[in-house]
Amino acid sequence: xxxxxxxxxxxxxxxxxxxxxxxxxxxxxxxxxxxxxxxxxxxxxxxxxxxxxxxxxxxxxxxxxxxxxxxxxxxxxxxxxxxxxxxxxxxxxxxxxxxxxxxxxxxxxxxx
Amino acid sequence: xxxxxxxxxxxxxxxxxxxxxxxxxxxxxxxxxxxxxxxxxxxxxxxxxxxxxxxxxxxxxxxxxxxxxxxxxxxxxxxxxxxxxxxxxxxxxxxxxxxxxxxxxxxxxxxxxxx
Numbered sequence: 001x002x003x004x005x006x007x008x009x010x011x012x013x014x015x016x017x018x019x020x021x022x023x024x025x026x027x028x029x030x031x032x033x034x035x036x037x038x039x040x041x042x043x044x045x046x047x048x049x050x051x052x053x054x055x056x057x058x059x060x061x062x063x064x065x066x067x068x069x070x071x072x073x074x075x076x077x078x079x080x081x082x083x084x085x086x087x088x089x090x091x092x093x094x095x096x097x098x099x100x101x102x103x104x105x106x107x108x109x110x111x112x
Numbered sequence: 113x114x115x116x117x118x119x120x121x122x123x124x125x126x127x128x129x130x131x132x133x134x135x136x137x138x139x140x141x142x143x144x145x146x147x148x149x150x151x152x153x154x155x156x157x158x159x160x161x162x163x164x165x166x167x168x169x170x171x172x173x174x175x176x177x178x179x180x181x182x183x184x185x186x187x188x189x190x191x192x193x194x195x196x197x198x199x200x201x202x203x204x205x206x207x208x209x210x211x212x213x214x215x216x217x218x219x220x221x222x223x224x225x226x227x
Binding site for chain 1: 115116143145147154155156157160162167168170202212213214215216217218219220221
């Protein structure tokens with residue numbers, strides 16, 4: 001059984017704090033790692049698709065790194081804002097299949 | 113910009129009934145994916161289609177079937193509904209041929225409640 005694990009499960013930070021969370025995935029047969037941002041009552045929104053070991057992606061205050069050899073990815077949020085409050089999901093793609101295996105997400109709450 | 117459209121948004125059915133969920137991908141997206149998210153659970157991949165052919169299959173029960181039509185919209189048919197089928201069903205679409213490296217764009221989901 002392939003497991004994608006995210007930690008922590010939930011995180012409460014103060015506005016202005018920087019934060020990061022982890023996605024762990026099987027390091028064998030790696031093909032792609034997706035990050036999504038999911039606000040309540042909305043659709044999951046794609047943040048990054050990462051495919052190369054050592055890859056770093058950035059979108060505004062959010063960035064992500066990837067280590068395929070050890071099977072983890074970090075998502076960083078610099079200077080958290082209340083509008084960053086959401087669940088951040090990672091999903092692992094294996095070989096060239098079409099299916100993504102999702103983690104349970106990290107629920108971030110940013111207090112004003 | 114156009115997004116993925118799912119209908120209906122909410123559906124209530126009785127046990128043993130049939131339900132049909134529809135997904136309209138973003139224009140010029142030819143790959144469609146279906147996911148099921150039960151209460152308190154991770155999204156689980158059900159099935160995907162590329163160019164109207166099934167491209168991959170996940171944990172989809174035999175009671176469920178799906179297809180992609182010539183206009184690229186897809187329908188998920190669910191028969192003999194069980195209480196455990198109550199979930200949020202997401203559809204996503206992506207462009208191009210490279211499956212797992214393509215960004216998937218998600219629809220708002222259909223919430224199915226089986227009574």
